[in-house]
Amino acid sequence: MFPVATRSSDLPLYGELVMAELASMSALALSAAYRARELSPVEVLGSCLERIERFEPKVNAFVVLDREGALTAARASELRWRRGEQLGPADGVPATIKDNIAWHGLPTRQGSLLTTETPAAFDAPAVARLKEAGCVLLGKTTMPEFGWKGVGDSPLTGITRNPWDLSRTSGGSSAGAAVAALLGMGILHLGTDGAGSIRIPASFCGVVGFKPSYGAVPSYPLSAMGGLAHVGPLARTVAEAALMLSIIGRPDHRDPTAWNEIPPGFHEGLDKGARGLRVGCSVDLGYAEHLDPEAISGLRRAVDRFHALGAFVEDVNPELDDPKDVLATLWEAGAALILRSFSDQDRSRCDPGMAGAAKRGEEVDGASVIEAITPKRIALSAKLNQLFERYDLLITPQMATTALPAGMDTPPPGFAARKEWGTDWIDWSPFTYPFNIAQLPAISVPCGFDREGLPIGVQIVGPMRADALVLRAAHALEGAMPPGAIDKAKADLLASF
Numbered sequence: 001m002f003p004v005a006t007r008s009s010d011l012p013l014y015g016e017l018v019m020a021e022l023a024s025m026s027a028l029a030l031s032a033a034y035r036a037r038e039l040s041p042v043e044v045l046g047s048c049l050e051r052i053e054r055f056e057p058k059v060n061a062f063v064v065l066d067r068e069g070a071l072t073a074a075r076a077s078e079l080r081w082r083r084g085e086q087l088g089p090a091d092g093v094p095a096t097i098k099d100n101i102a103w104h105g106l107p108t109r110q111g112s113l114l115t116t117e118t119p120a121a122f123d124a125p126a127v128a129r130l131k132e133a134g135c136v137l138l139g140k141t142t143m144p145e146f147g148w149k150g151v152g153d154s155p156l157t158g159i160t161r162n163p164w165d166l167s168r169t170s171g172g173s174s175a176g177a178a179v180a181a182l183l184g185m186g187i188l189h190l191g192t193d194g195a196g197s198i199r200i201p202a203s204f205c206g207v208v209g210f211k212p213s214y215g216a217v218p219s220y221p222l223s224a225m226g227g228l229a230h231v232g233p234l235a236r237t238v239a240e241a242a243l244m245l246s247i248i249g250r251p252d253h254r255d256p257t258a259w260n261e262i263p264p265g266f267h268e269g270l271d272k273g274a275r276g277l278r279v280g281c282s283v284d285l286g287y288a289e290h291l292d293p294e295a296i297s298g299l300r301r302a303v304d305r306f307h308a309l310g311a312f313v314e315d316v317n318p319e320l321d322d323p324k325d326v327l328a329t330l331w332e333a334g335a336a337l338i339l340r341s342f343s344d345q346d347r348s349r350c351d352p353g354m355a356g357a358a359k360r361g362e363e364v365d366g367a368s369v370i371e372a373i374t375p376k377r378i379a380l381s382a383k384l385n386q387l388f389e390r391y392d393l394l395i396t397p398q399m400a401t402t403a404l405p406a407g408m409d410t411p412p413p414g415f416a417a418r419k420e421w422g423t424d425w426i427d428w429s430p431f432t433y434p435f436n437i438a439q440l441p442a443i444s445v446p447c448g449f450d451r452e453g454l455p456i457g458v459q460i461v462g463p464m465r466a467d468a469l470v471l472r473a474a475h476a477l478e479g480a481m482p483p484g485a486i487d488k489a490k491a492d493l494l495a496s497f
Helices: 027-035 041-059 067-083 125-132 175-183 199-205 238-248 293-308 324-339 352-361 366-388 467-480 485-496
Strands: 062-065 094-098 136-141 165-169 188-193 208-211 230-235 278-281 312-315 393-397 442-449 455-461
Touching: 027 067, 027 238, 041 062, 041 067, 041 094, 041 136, 041 175, 062 175, 067 136, 094 125, 094 175, 125 136, 125 188, 125 238, 136 175, 175 188, 175 199, 175 230, 175 485, 188 208, 188 238, 199 208, 199 442, 199 455, 208 238, 208 467, 230 238, 238 442, 238 467, 278 293, 293 312, 293 393, 293 442, 293 455, 293 467, 324 352, 324 366, 366 393, 393 467, 442 467, 442 485, 455 467
Parallel strands: 094 136, 094 188, 278 312, 278 393
Antiparallel strands: 062 136, 188 230, 208 230, 208 442, 393 455, 442 455
């Protein structure tokens, strides 16, 4: 059981809210309450810790919880707000860090038994920016081994379960981050996305997950997956994701591939709506097959909402060739690089899928890697850029299906009325990886539920550096959903735990 921070004695509770409700407030609402001295960061931390104590045994979202460090940070934030010296709107807001991102003083286990408990000697850029903004860092969240797949289990921590149905996966690789976002175990959550690892769990768990344009958020050390891997936010709302991006997108010259320029205040331009936007809608990108009909229904609901918002939406066929071979070349070569220094005996302790990917990656030659990252990537990008000459944005299903059974890399035969789902986890996630290869901004936004009560997400994609436009459209869509429907479903879920 995790110990709970005590309440600050000299600040009243916010109205008649009980502690468990404080962690449901948005980041900006917390900031307003701190400013008005109606609420303390220490109280909010206590609420988050109470939620972790209550939910964590069932969902398994955390690798480690830094209670003492969080309490120290919350007390420092409380003092800054009292003095009017707050560091910005996220000062005192609880946040979590995915366990492949370095956090000074804590180990970086990456879901693997092959890693050590040696504390990191530095903060990764995004972690440093969150600390500089005054965020209260709670702990590190779970992930599959080295983030190699899109579901939420690892040899180190076991299965991270989906709160909507504990027999289903949370998705991955930012597994614990999505679950923590849904359950209010923190407000802002830092993830990574190399082939869908932010958007998959966001869709499966019914939260917002944003993969920014490559380079928008500095990263260090750079991922073994090279230019596929993006750092980005998961949160309950688009506004919170936008606020977080405004923070973590600030320069850090350890990453020579990053833009390293002061980002705009992404959270400040969200209310311009979708009127007049030209949106292309693709059900299959030209190659995806065997989609769950409910995923298509979710997409059509989103299209109807965009029409009602005044956007111009029409069906489009990008006529893409499936770039799965490009992904496989880079992904498996990266897996081989990760495990290069480990013996066969060490590898026997790995997730078999990760070990298999590394083994195949050892056979990838350098010329194939260069071909994947230059002519093939450029060809895909050119085709998408041609699409964005006609449309401001592209909308697609986020996933081919809702959350699959926990502990499985691919769904069983017959799942979601499909005879076979293939042998590779990427077979059930055809809408994610093209936009990692092309390095474009893409967001997953909740868009209702299937007949079993599991969340459905839709994906909005923009051209390079159109992150603000993607967030603006996502915020408009989020606000156009049936009033209170998703919030009520989440409230009912929390009450059921």
